[in-house]
Amino acid sequence: MRILSWNVGGLLAFDKQRLVKRCLLKDSLEIILIQETKFNHDCGVKFFKYCRVWEGDFQDACGKLGGLGIVWNPKYMKLSIKEKIQYWIMGEGHHLNSNKSFVLINVYGPSMPEEKVEVWNTTLGVMNREKPKEMIVGGDFNAILNHKEKVGGLVRNSKAMLDLGEFVPNSLLCDIEPNNGRFTWTNKREGSSKISEMLDRFLVSKGLVGSDLSISSSIFPYLASDHFPIPLKINLPNRNMKGYFKFQSMWWRDSSVVDNLEQWWKDSDQFKGTLSFWFSCRLNFIKNNLKEWNISQFENIFVEKAQIEEELERLNERVIVCRMGDS
Known part of the structure; x- marks a missing residue:
């Protein structure tokens, strides 16, 4: 199972939609978590028609700020959206080949620290309610866990970092670090003004990590946004399905x-x-x-x-x- 999380930095332009569609098809993805679409539900419906075989749901942006989406391939996945708020979408997924079920949350961390805390607390509440189901949380958390996840700019113990550092262990989820890089966002500047941070990540249940499944994350070098997309790969056992x-x-x-x-x-x-x-x-x-x-x-x-x-x-x-x- 391959899940991609990507802050696309706006999905209104046709060139950006074409790039996302190419990413969906080329990289054999089954689910994509999209952040910062900057469009409403009607634009999302048009996007699905452009992608044809894919299904999904979107949370409207506030004007031209924010916006979330979960898109999936119905050939491999059954997914039903259960809850949507401004900064996250929660759904229940069922992988058809492996018969594996899980809860999936797409997160877009707000810029204000107080709003971040509210999102983390809401997420924890949902996770406690959905126990003992397997959980996968991915997205743009808009915060780092520690100083190693940042290069350039001021080095300080920000409230956002401390709050995220408290949320992750309280969630009892494992942070899946990319195996080919340390940073997923850059401010697109050069020299001493350049800042790179690890803002995007996947958190998964310890039951998945502790099982006989192979789980890995990496970074894709798509340059259309100031965020790199990150795929999560989970090698799930197939139900003896022959290749065609x-x-x-x-x-x-x-x-x-x-x-x-x-x-x-x-x-x-x-x-x-x-x-x-x-x-x-x-x-x-x-x-x-x-x-x-x-x-x-x-x-x-x-x-x-x-x-x-x-x-x-x-x-x-x-x-x-x-x-x-x-x-």
Whole structure:
């Protein structure tokens, strides 16, 4: 299961919507928690139509400030929104492949310290009410936990830091630190004026961390906002669901593929039995021949894809380090 949290810094512009849609599709996400959409529910409905297969719900912004959303892929996830207030959305999710259920909260920390405390207290109340369900809290907390989560600017024990430092242990949730960086926000300045902080995070139940599940977080180098998006990856056990065969569109580039398909279809007429059994055997025969032909013509494209992804990951690391000043 892959969940992304991202303060997009406004989702009104079409270019920003296109970038978010590309992020949804390209990175195989199942849920995305969006903060600071800066639009109302009607704009959210239009956004869903643009994304087509995705479903979700939004909390209206106050004018052009704030705004929250949870978007999910119904192919992998059932999710129902239970409560919405100005600074968070709470829903109950059910992962279809693993049959795992959980409570999900999308948080957008307000700028005023007093309002932050109210949000943390409300969140704690919801968590106590929903026990013993597994809990995942993600979003832009708009505060750091300690001085290590900030570089540049004044170093002081702010009230927001102390309040968040009290909320996290009281929540009995585990803070999942990104494995490829320390900061998720920058003020986009250079030199001595540059400030980088860890404002975005995921908190998950200790029951998830203490189980046999693998949980990790990282930082994506999308540059369209002053916040980097952070994905949470939970390797949930599947219910023995077999992977499906997929016809690769690149195969059409080879002129011999049509002739091969015709020949394999003729050669597969050897099978006997009921009509459904005969048809299934012929399809399997063609599928196996396609796999062998693919290796001989294109070699192993999945190994090459993995190598390219590793190279992109190294480039992403350089982008994150250069952007955030993380040494």
